Amino acid sequence: MSEPAANPIITIRNLSKSFSGVIALDDCQFDLLSGEVHALMGENGAGKSTLMKVLAGVYRKDSGDIRLDGRAVEIDSPRAAQAYGISIIHQELTLMNHLSAAQNIFIGREPRGRFGILLDENALNQQARRIFEEMHLRLDPRVRVGTLSVAKQQMVEIAKALSFDSRVLIMDEPTAALNNAEVADLFRIIRQLKARGVGIVYISHKMDELQQIADRVTVMRDGRYIGTVPMAGTRIDRIISMMVGRELVDATNHIPDTSRNDMALEVRHLQRGTVIRDVSFSVRKGEILGFAGLMGAGRTEVARAVFGADHIDSGEIRVHGKKVDIKSPKDAVAHRVGYLSEDRKHFGLATGLDVATNIVLSSMKRFLKLGGLVDAGGIRAAAQGFVKQLQIKTPSVEQQVRLLSGGNQQKIVIAKWLLRDCDILFFDEPTRGIDVGAKSEIYKLLNALAAQGKAIVMISSELPEVLRMSHRIVVMCEGRITGELPGRSATQEMIMQFATQREAAKAA
Amino acid sequence: MSSTQPVDLPVRSPGVISVVKGFFFDPATRQKLLAFASLLVLMIFFSVASPNFLQADNLVSILQSTAVNGVLAVACTFVIITGGIDLSVGTLMTFCAVMAGVFLTFLGMPLYAGIVAAIFFGALCGFTSGVLIAKLKIPPFIATLGMMMLLKGLSLVISGTKPIYFNDTPEFSAISQDSLIGFFVPAAPIPNAVLILFLVAIAASIVLNRTLLGRYTFALGSNEEAVRLSGVNVAFWKIVVYSLNGAICGIAGLLIASRLNSAQPALGQGYELDAIAAVVIGGTSLSGGTGTILGTIIGAFIMSVLINGLRIMSVAQEWQTVVTGVIIILAVYTDILRRGRQ
Numbered sequence: 001m002s003e004p005a006a007n008p009i010i011t012i013r014n015l016s017k018s019f020s021g022v023i024a025l026d027d028c029q030f031d032l033l034s035g036e037v038h039a040l041m042g043e044n045g046a047g048k049s050t051l052m053k054v055l056a057g058v059y060r061k062d063s064g065d066i067r068l069d070g071r072a073v074e075i076d077s078p079r080a081a082q083a084y085g086i087s088i089i090h091q092e093l094t095l096m097n098h099l100s101a102a103q104n105i106f107i108g109r110e111p112r113g114r115f116g117i118l119l120d121e122n123a124l125n126q127q128a129r130r131i132f133e134e135m136h137l138r139l140d141p142r143v144r145v146g147t148l149s150v151a152k153q154q155m156v157e158i159a160k161a162l163s164f165d166s167r168v169l170i171m172d173e174p175t176a177a178l179n180n181a182e183v184a185d186l187f188r189i190i191r192q193l194k195a196r197g198v199g200i201v202y203i204s205h206k207m208d209e210l211q212q213i214a215d216r217v218t219v220m221r222d223g224r225y226i227g228t229v230p231m232a233g234t235r236i237d238r239i240i241s242m243m244v245g246r247e248l249v250d251a252t253n254h255i256p257d258t259s260r261n262d263m264a265l266e267v268r269h270l271q272r273g274t275v276i277r278d279v280s281f282s283v284r285k286g287e288i289l290g291f292a293g294l295m296g297a298g299r300t301e302v303a304r305a306v307f308g309a310d311h312i313d314s315g316e317i318r319v320h321g322k323k324v325d326i327k328s329p330k331d332a333v334a335h336r337v338g339y340l341s342e343d344r345k346h347f348g349l350a351t352g353l354d355v356a357t358n359i360v361l362s363s364m365k366r367f368l369k370l371g372g373l374v375d376a377g378g379i380r381a382a383a384q385g386f387v388k389q390l391q392i393k394t395p396s397v398e399q400q401v402r403l404l405s406g407g408n409q410q411k412i413v414i415a416k417w418l419l420r421d422c423d424i425l426f427f428d429e430p431t432r433g434i435d436v437g438a439k440s441e442i443y444k445l446l447n448a449l450a451a452q453g454k455a456i457v458m459i460s461s462e463l464p465e466v467l468r469m470s471h472r473i474v475v476m477c478e479g480r481i482t483g484e485l486p487g488r489s490a491t492q493e494m495i496m497q498f499a500t501q502r503e504a505a506k507a508a
Numbered sequence: 509m510s511s512t513q514p515v516d517l518p519v520r521s522p523g524v525i526s527v528v529k530g531f532f533f534d535p536a537t538r539q540k541l542l543a544f545a546s547l548l549v550l551m552i553f554f555s556v557a558s559p560n561f562l563q564a565d566n567l568v569s570i571l572q573s574t575a576v577n578g579v580l581a582v583a584c585t586f587v588i589i590t591g592g593i594d595l596s597v598g599t600l601m602t603f604c605a606v607m608a609g610v611f612l613t614f615l616g617m618p619l620y621a622g623i624v625a626a627i628f629f630g631a632l633c634g635f636t637s638g639v640l641i642a643k644l645k646i647p648p649f650i651a652t653l654g655m656m657m658l659l660k661g662l663s664l665v666i667s668g669t670k671p672i673y674f675n676d677t678p679e680f681s682a683i684s685q686d687s688l689i690g691f692f693v694p695a696a697p698i699p700n701a702v703l704i705l706f707l708v709a710i711a712a713s714i715v716l717n718r719t720l721l722g723r724y725t726f727a728l729g730s731n732e733e734a735v736r737l738s739g740v741n742v743a744f745w746k747i748v749v750y751s752l753n754g755a756i757c758g759i760a761g762l763l764i765a766s767r768l769n770s771a772q773p774a775l776g777q778g779y780e781l782d783a784i785a786a787v788v789i790g791g792t793s794l795s796g797g798t799g800t801i802l803g804t805i806i807g808a809f810i811m812s813v814l815i816n817g818l819r820i821m822s823v824a825q826e827w828q829t830v831v832t833g834v835i836i837i838l839a840v841y842t843d844i845l846r847r848g849r850q
Contacts (some may be wrong), residue, residue: 058737078736078737078738078739079739079740079741081739082739090737094731094733094734094737094738095731095734096726096727096731096734096735096797097730097731097797098729098730098797098798099723099726099727099730103723103727107723107727107734107735107738107740108735108738108739108740110720110723112720117719118718118719119718119719119723121718
C-alpha cells in the first residue's frame with residue numbers, strides 16, 4: 001500500500017492557505033488512493049482539518065493544485081465537493097437538532113413526491129432506514145436529532161456521509177464521542193467502504209485505532225507537509241517524532257520537589273451526575289498538576305465544578321487546608337481560585353476592547369476613585385506592569401485585543417487573573433490555537449508562576465504538552481480519575497492506557 | 509451503497525401508546541395545547557364576565573378582527589422559524605394596500621390587477637429585505653426596521669398622505685366583507701376575510717410541513733452553518749422565505765384595504781408587534797427551529813379575544829394596551845423557560 005500508486009483519486013500539490021495574514025497551510029501535499037485508509041496526523045493546529053476543509057469546499061485555497069483522477073478541479077463550495085464525490089464528517093457536529101435523523105441525512109437532497117412539489121417523507125425515512133440497517137444501527141429515522149446522545153448524533157453524521165455514495169470520505173476525529181462497540185461498528189463500515197474502492201482520509205490522535213485501520217499515515221506540522229509512511233512496519237515513536245519534529249523544547253524540564261509544600265487545593269469525592277464520578281485530587285503550592293484524558297472525559301467539567309460555574313451533587317473542596325463552600329465563580333474568586341477557559345474569545349476576553357480594559361475588567365472596583373470615577377492612570381500603570389512582566393507583545397495598552405495573536409491574548413487572560421490575586425489557577429487547554437513559538441512562552445510563564453508558589457492545574461489534550469509541563473499527571477476517563485503518574489517518568493502510552501480505561505473494559 | 513434510490517422497506521407505524529405519549533409530551537404539542545387551553549379559559553372568562561361576549565355579532569367581529577393580524581402572523585411565522593424577525597410587516601401591509609389603490613383607483617385597472625399588484629409588491633419588498641439580510645448580511649432586526657420606516661414613508665409619498673378610496677371598484681370591498689360561507693350556510697355569515705385567513709393558514713401549513721421551502725425554513729433556524737455545509741444555497745432560501753413573507757403581507761394589505769374600503773397610508777405601524785406576539789404565544793420560538801401555523805392562528809385568536817373581551821368589559825383603551833404588553837412579556841418568558849428546559 002505504501003507504493004505511490006499510478007492513479008490516486010486525489011492529488012494535492014503546493015497547496016497554501018492563510019487566514020487574514022496567518023499562514024495555516026504552507027505548500028502542502030497529499031495523495032489519496034482508492035480503497036485506502038489514509039491517516040492524517042499532527043498536533044493540534046498542524047493544519048489537518050484546514051487541509052481537509054479545503055478539499056471539502058468549506059475553505060477556498062489561496063494557491064496550489066487539487067487533482068481528481070489526475071484532472072485539475074476547482075472545489076469552491078461544499079456542493080461542488082459533493083458533486084465530485086467528496087464528503088466530510090466534520091469534527092464538530094453539524095446537525096440540525098430540530099429536524100429528524102432522516103431529514104438531516106438528506107438535507108439538500110430531499111426526495112419529492114409525484115408532482116415534485118411536496119416532499120416524500122416515506123421515501124426519505126425508508127432511504128435513511130436502509131442506510132442505518134447497512135450500518136447495523138438501531139435508530140428510528142423519524143427521531144429528532146436533538147434528543148439523541150452525542151454518539152448517536154455522530155452516527156447520523158456518518159450515515160449522512162455514507163448516503164452520498166462518495167468516492168472520497170473524510171473523517172475528522174470521528175470516534176471522539178464513540179464507545180468501543182460503536183468504534184467497532186464504524187471500523188466495520190470503513191472496511192466495507194474500502195472494499196468498494198472508496199478512499200478514506202482519517203484524522204485521529206488515537207494511535208491504537210490507526211494501527212487497526214490505517215494503511216498509510218501522512219504527518220503535518222505547523223501547516224506543512226512532513227512526510228508519508230506506511231502504517232505497517234512504522235514504529236509509533238517514528239510517527240510521534242515526525243509530529244513533534246524537534247526534541248522536546250523543555251526535555252530537560254527540571255521538576256522541583258514540591259512534596260513538602262503546603263497543600264493549596266484539595267478536592268474530595270466530587271460528584272456531579274454521571275459527568276463527574278467520585279473525583280479526588282490535590283495540588284500543592286508551586287506544583288503543576290496535569291489533567292490528561294480524551295475529549296469528553298470530564299476534565300473541563302471538574303474545573304468548572306471546582307470554580308463554581310456548575311453545581312455539584314456532593315464533594316468537599318479545601319483551599320489552603322480550610323473547607324470552603326464554592327457556589328458560584330464569585331465565591332471561587334473570593335478564595336483566590338481562577339479558571340482560564342479553553343474558549344478565550346467566548347468566556348475570557350472582550351476582544352473589541354483594548355488591552356488595559358481587558359486586564360482590569362474583573363478588578364474594576366479597585367480602580368475607582370472617590371465619587372465613582374475611574375482611575376485611568378492607575379489602570380494604565382497596572383496594565384503596563386503586566387505587559388512588561390508577561391512580555392505581552394502589543395504596541396500599547398490601548399491596542400484592541402482582537403488584533404493581537406492567540407498567544408498574547410492568552411497572556412492577557414492570565415494577567416487578568418493575576419491581578420485578582422488568584423493563587424490557584426486552572427488552565428483549560430492553555431495553548432489551543434496558539435502557534436508553536438508562542439506556546440513555549442506560555443510554558444515558560446506557567447513554570448515561572450509555579451516557581452512563585454502558585455498552584456496550577458493544567459488541562460490539556462496534547463500529550464506532549466502534558467508530559468513536558470506537569471510535575472504530576474492525573475488521567476481521567478468517563479468522569480472518573482483512572483490513574484495518577486509522576487511527571488518525571490510518565491509516557492504517552494501510560495497516559496493513553498489510563499485515558500481509555502473504560503468501565504466496560506475494566507469489568508471484563 | 510446506492511442508498512439514494514428508494515427501496516421498499518416497511519416503515520413501522522408506532523404503537524398507539526407511543527403516539528398518545530408523543531402527543532402529550534412533545535414540547536411543541538404541549539405548547540399548542542397550552543395555548544389552546546388559554547384561549548378557552550379566556551373565552552369562558554369573558555362570557556361569564558359579560559353577556560354580550562357570546563353574541564353572534566361579537567363572535568363574528570372577533571373573527572373579522574383576527575383576520576388581518578392572523579395573516580400577518582402567518583407571514584411572520586416563517587421568518588421567525590428561520591431565526592430571523594420581520595419588523596416591517598405592518599407598514600408593508602399598508603404599502604401593499606396603497607399599491608392596490610394606485611392600480612385600481614389611480615390607474616383605473618380591473619380588480620384582479622389590484623390583487624396581483626398588492627401581492628407582487630409585497631413579495632418584492634420581502635425579496636428586498638431578504639437580499640439585505642442574506643446577501644449584505646445586515647442583521648434582520650435592523651434590515652427590517654429600516655424597511656419599516658422606508659415603506660411607511662413611501663406609502664405616504666405615493667398616496668399624497670391622503671387615504672385612497674376604492675369607490676370606483678365597488679366589488680373590492682367584497683373581498684373581505686361579503687360572506688361566501690353565508691351564501692351557502694345562511695346561519696353562519698362569516699365574512700370572507702376569515703375564510704381567506706383559514707385558506708392562507710392551510711396553504712402555509714402545507715408549505716411549512718410538506719415542501720422543500722418548509723424543510724429549509726426549519727433547517728435554517730436550527731443550524732444555519734450545518735445547512736451551508738450540506739451544500740444548500742442558504743442565501744437563496746432565506747430570500748425565498750422573506751419574499752413569501754412579503755407576499756402574504758400583500759394578502760393582509762388587501763384584507764385591511766377591503767374592510768376599510770380605502771388604503772390608509774398612516775396605518776400599519778404597531779401591527780408587526782401584534783403579529784410577532786401572536787406567533788410567540790402560539791409556541792414558535794424566537795430562537796428559531798420550531799413553530800407551527802396552527803399555534804400561530806391560536807395565538808392570533810388569543811390576542812383578539814383578549815382585546816375584544818376587555819373592550820366589552822369597558823376597560824379603557826389605555827389599559828388594553830397595558831394588558832397586551834404584559835401578555836407579550838409573559839409569552840416570551842414562557843419561550844425562554846421552554847428553551848431552558850431543552
